[in-house]
Amino acid sequence: MKFEAITIKDIARALHLSVSTVSKALRGSHEIGEETKQAVLKYAQEHNYKPNPIAQSLKKGHSRSIGVIVCNIDNNFFSQVINGIESIAQSKDYNVIITQSRESYEKEISNSEHLSSRSVDGLIISLSAETKNVDHLKRLHEKGLPIVFFDRVTDEIPTHRIIANNYKGAYEATRHLIEQGCRKIAHITSSDSLSITAERLEGYKQALLDAGHSIDERYIKFCLHGGMIREETYQALAELLQLPERPDAIFTASDRLSTTTLSQLHTMRIPIPCEIALVGFTNSISADIFNPSLTSVVQPALEMGQQATEMLLSLIESRRPVTQFEKRILETHLQIRDSSQKRSC
Amino acid sequence: MKFEAITIKDIARALHLSVSTVSKALRGSHEIGEETKQAVLKYAQEHNYKPNPIAQSLKKGHSRSIGVIVCNIDNNFFSQVINGIESIAQSKDYNVIITQSRESYEKEISNSEHLSSRSVDGLIISLSAETKNVDHLKRLHEKGLPIVFFDRVTDEIPTHRIIANNYKGAYEATRHLIEQGCRKIAHITSSDSLSITAERLEGYKQALLDAGHSIDERYIKFCLHGGMIREETYQALAELLQLPERPDAIFTASDRLSTTTLSQLHTMRIPIPCEIALVGFTNSISADIFNPSLTSVVQPALEMGQQATEMLLSLIESRRPVTQFEKRILETHLQIRDSSQKRSC
């Protein structure tokens, strides 16, 4: 099956003009007479002519499309970010190509190369949990591909970054648990190679220290695959529960981790918050109908996507090489619900 | 900023060969001597040569990419379908371009035209809630663009379709509620122009009739925007609750509608299932941690995406025009949880 569209050549033939004349007429060049211009425009209109973007890309060297790599779109945080990206891209007439790394280093490499070879004009990326080395991105960046990092970022590549205030979000979440009277607060988080992991861990630790608590490394569990593998989370949770002094609260550092933990505590019939209080990082719009409703650190996902896209487009459309790079930090918001409120116990 | 990649021309120049020789060598043509071939391959390897897909698309007339239009990716059902699409597409080396109609007819039109003019080789689409007229798609289809419909389909365009067994899913959900002793079962559903709405409504009605119940149209509420606008759902629910005989059960026909209804019943402090039982159509992986856990009709979303993609690729890669079209129907599964079980009241 083939998709035949009308080309500039067809118009030229029909109107007994040359291709160049038609091309110029279509773009409203001043070197074309008013009559001819109108004739071409009319014919194009009537025959629903659309310039072939493939040919335009080849000629112009850019494609008016941007690539996005996230670990997983089946996740409220990322799908909201993507909504933000799409809204800006659409308004500036850019195409968005979304791909998923599924937390795999290999897939991240192949996706980024595929996108760059498909001539995207720029890339918006949040690193996979497995990624410890960013040479593949460094290569692309050095060859001139504009890149913006969001959420899971790296400082090895000099370019724009945008993240939530993970430190503060985690700090507030932890302090909230302390204020609820929790004494043994555990932390389940993603791979320790991720920027967000370090930042959130730092906030957690500092809140503990500021409250005069000590830090017990046994209460901190890393999930190398960021919760993509349920068993990994189960394992982490099981280990926490077997500790001589069982935690009385858990602070989970990501969307997937939070729902999985909640679900697992459920099947184990451990009362929340009375036995174990729970605070998660999540952007789920359903967090209020969870059982119990989940206290969570909410990130401004939509804004993050929008601003990341604006930053990327400014990079792409900049005439001269950009040398000043920005690290933008967006504030999070602690939404307090039932899963953390000990007073009702 | 510009992204400079190595081209076939660079290789030709470096090796003192012609472009055509290099091209043929790269593709392993028999007309090229073994030595030359090796030299070219080696050079290409070392300099990380990747053929420019834009140029290839232009030359070959196809782009090895497929377009997807869904109403919203921030929805478990659709993101799972997309995962299915991506998995097949990736394995066949196709690119996937995802767009969202956000239940808007206008956006659906502009997205489909944008995709087709970006020379996607085919389109996978689930119609928006606002769409009552499919002429825009008919046009593209008649011009030769292969299209596969899933979930929200139309029979006005002769091509492959794949849906869940919505009739049976709704029938079983309703019968389940009847078996729980519910007498006044309401139905909140999407726009009545959607195929899924009609099918699910039919199942709901038939189950009622088969159980000797009568059908009361006042118990059936349509949400024209498919739940994208929360107020619309609130309004529908409010009207149901003001009925002289308040429903003792609600069957919601989509993901978004289900969570919104549950959330609203919550804030109104109406006990579920005791006062009102609830069954929804949802693929949320969190349905088991809802409060109460939500009995739901689960669709084989991943499989739907995979099979839709296989059907589309067979259309795209078919040498001769396809005239036999398939309507594939996948079975749903009723996952019974707490929100519908009256016995515990």
Add this chain to the structure above:
DNA sequence: TTTTTTTACGAAAACGATTGCGGGGACACC
């Protein structure tokens, strides 16, 4: 009338890759 300027268009070369065809060179055979 001659020269200059302006207007309005066409020819052709790109962008990067593919492909049919033609031809030069080496070799063997009569």
Add this chain to the structure above:
DNA sequence: GGTGTCCCCGCAATCGTTTTCGTAAAAAAA
């Protein structure tokens, strides 16, 4: 030595568009 056969490789056209440059004809200035 002439002819035929392979084997390798290059030329040139092609996909649809953009853009530079050249140039006719018409208009304006000399």
